Amino acid sequence: MTSKLALMGAHISRSKMGKLQAYLAQQNGLSIDYGLIDGEILPDFNPEDCVKRLIAEGYHGINVTHPYKQSVYPLVKSPLAEGHEKIGSYNTLRFTEDGILGANTDYSGFKQGYLYRRGDKSPGKVLVCGAGGVGRAIMFALAELGADHLYISDINTAAAQAMADLLVKHGHSATAVTPDEVKVLQNKVDGLVNCTALGMYGKPGTPFDLTALSSPEWAFDAVYVPLKTDFIKACETAGLQCVSGFDLWIFQGIDAYNLFFDASVAATPALIDEALSWLD
Numbered sequence: 001m002t003s004k005l006a007l008m009g010a011h012i013s014r015s016k017m018g019k020l021q022a023y024l025a026q027q028n029g030l031s032i033d034y035g036l037i038d039g040e041i042l043p044d045f046n047p048e049d050c051v052k053r054l055i056a057e058g059y060h061g062i063n064v065t066h067p068y069k070q071s072v073y074p075l076v077k078s079p080l081a082e083g084h085e086k087i088g089s090y091n092t093l094r095f096t097e098d099g100i101l102g103a104n105t106d107y108s109g110f111k112q113g114y115l116y117r118r119g120d121k122s123p124g125k126v127l128v129c130g131a132g133g134v135g136r137a138i139m140f141a142l143a144e145l146g147a148d149h150l151y152i153s154d155i156n157t158a159a160a161q162a163m164a165d166l167l168v169k170h171g172h173s174a175t176a177v178t179p180d181e182v183k184v185l186q187n188k189v190d191g192l193v194n195c196t197a198l199g200m201y202g203k204p205g206t207p208f209d210l211t212a213l214s215s216p217e218w219a220f221d222a223v224y225v226p227l228k229t230d231f232i233k234a235c236e237t238a239g240l241q242c243v244s245g246f247d248l249w250i251f252q253g254i255d256a257y258n259l260f261f262d263a264s265v266a267a268t269p270a271l272i273d274e275a276l277s278w279l280d
Contacts (some may be wrong), residue, residue: 002031004058005260008050009065010040014201014225016278017063017253023274024257024265032060039068047071051093051100061094061260063253066197069104069133076102080259084108086170087140089133092256103259106137109252110220110243112267114145116251117243118218123147124190129182129207130154131163134222135195138248139163142193143172150174151189153182153207182207187215192235194221199229210234217241224249227279250275 003025007017018034025032039045047068054062064072069089077099079085080092090102114123123142128135131154139150150167152174154160160176167174177185186192186208198205200223208231219235224245228236235242254267265271 003060006035007063008037020253105252105255110141112251113247126191127151127189128193130195131159183209192219199223206231213238
């Protein structure tokens, strides 16, 4: 039996998520049919209506990426993984007879990627730019990894404040800051995190001042296409330990596969090397 899956998002033509899911399925004796649903190029696209149509067409589930992770949240009956509901967004939906189950594997995947690269080192004080879908997941993950404090910046200052309030509500230490404060704060923290779209192909730039990286110990960029953004290149040159967007992508993708099929695939070095060979 072939399971139908898809990625729903915008500007996803370069995504390798389908290739990853198909590779994992093949390695484990399963058959899948994986498609791309790009809401940016479909007229009058509505993510909620799309999910309902996919269920009617017999899909097993979908991966969800920007900008629909929060849009699908109200559709989910219950979480696929404990604790994921607090994030307020889902990137993995599994369709069952009992309703839609959801998970945020950005949250679980980032934690695994961070531990893979940095071991048990504390995140310390962290400056995060971007309070959208992926940012929400990363910040909860950082808080649970033991971050001392999270400074949150977004061009939508209300979103930054809402995220800080949500973290505080859950017992974590966080403060919203303005984009103008980023340059001053970036050398008063231990970690720098980019959860904006800046750095992607077609969206050049960075929220940080790359000419003045002196104090942070580590950095993370959620962007993985290109594999090394200008931000990551500058951080590596400055001697920062880097967690890449690829690290997030591979671990969250494996988590999604495991949740789709009740599997227990691990991120072996051979699997990581194989997936790296697909990217540029």
